[in-house]
Every structure is written in structure tokens, then in C-alpha cells.
Amino acid sequence: DTGVSQNPRHKITKRGQNVTFRCDPISEHNRLYWYRQTLGQGPEFLTYFQNEAQLEKSRLLSDRFSAERPKGSFSTLEIQRTEQGDSAMYLCASRALAGTQETQYFGPGTRLLVL
């Protein structure tokens, strides 16, 4: 399967714990995006990378959130000191940089529940 993969698919944690999610984009896709989706809402942009460079972070991304993309391959999203409000689906997407009409492909998401 050559699509975008995310691990884990589900995560249950207690408030105050740290969690880390991983995203493996489609091979050779330069751009990688993270979105967050809460119940009943559309996905909201969090941050994106071009290769290993993080080019933009949304105001939704508080200081407790950090994302990395070492070597421009997979990416990790870490949430420190989780809060109940962090409960959401975290989606990763990737696209080639070739042009405007390239498709952004989404992974299956990681569903986080903070108790």
C-alpha cells in the first residue's frame, strides 16, 4: 500500500500525559500537512512542512504541540501535557510539490481521547 499511513490509529491517554503520533507520507511527496478534526466539524489546519522545513503553524497549535519532519520523510506530532480539549482526530496529508493541481492525499487519522 503506497498511501499515507498514520500510527497509532487510536490513542487513549490520561490528562497530563504526553502523546506522539506518526505520519508516513506517500514516497517523494514534498509537502506534509497536519489537520485536527473535532466531532461535527471539518478538519482544521495545524501545520505543514516542505521537506524538513516547517513553514507555517496555525494559532491552534499551542506551545504544548510540536511537530517535526526529520530528513523530510515521516513526521511526528507530539502533544505535551494533554488536556481533554485535545481529544480529536488528527489527520495527516501529503502532496507533491509539482503544481497547483496535485492532489492532497489523506491518511486514516489518529483518534485521540484524553480522559
Added chain:
Amino acid sequence: AQSVTQPDIHITVSEGASLELRCNYSYGATPYLFWYVQSPGQGLQLLLKYFSGDTLVQGIKGFEAEFKRSQSSFNLRKPSVHWSDAAEYFCAWMRSNDYKLSFGAGTTVTVRA
């Protein structure tokens, strides 16, 4: 601010009936518009996209959408729905500089037998 709005939160349609989902956009220039579908617990799958040219866009799974500048709309249609079309549908627009997607709140489609 640029945005897309999906006025219908939930639509119920009978199997075999036609379906139309509304999407209105707010953008000065011609926007890049998309429709994605999300099945329960799954990620998003692209149905179709519009950048320019022919205003009637054909997508996968028998869906089509029509861009109407005069109405600032990009409505999604399917002539005959199948039970497997039950899902959540999102309209989105894309910024041309960083290709970031901004989504509407979504429309949940229920298909009854």
C-alpha cells in the same frame, strides 16, 4: 475572509434518489475548490476538484459538481445514491500559495432503504 460554507448539516435521502449537497464560497478571485468524502472512522477521500475551465466537474463514484460564479456555489450532485454513499461530505478551498486546505463543517448523508 475566504471561506466555504455548507448550509446543510444533515441530509437523508432514499436509495436510488438523487442527491445534491450545497457549498457556498467566499473568495474574490476564482477559488480552487474540492469535495472530499469521509466514511466513519476513516480519512478523507477526494471526490473531485475544480481549478478552472469547464464548470461541470466529474468525479469518482458517479459524483459531479458545478461551479457557478454568479451564485458563489460549488454544489455536489449524484443522480442515484447507493447505500454505500452514506458518509460525511466536506467542501474545501485551497490557497494557491501554500496549497493549504480550508474545510466547511461538513454534511452528513444518511441513505434509507
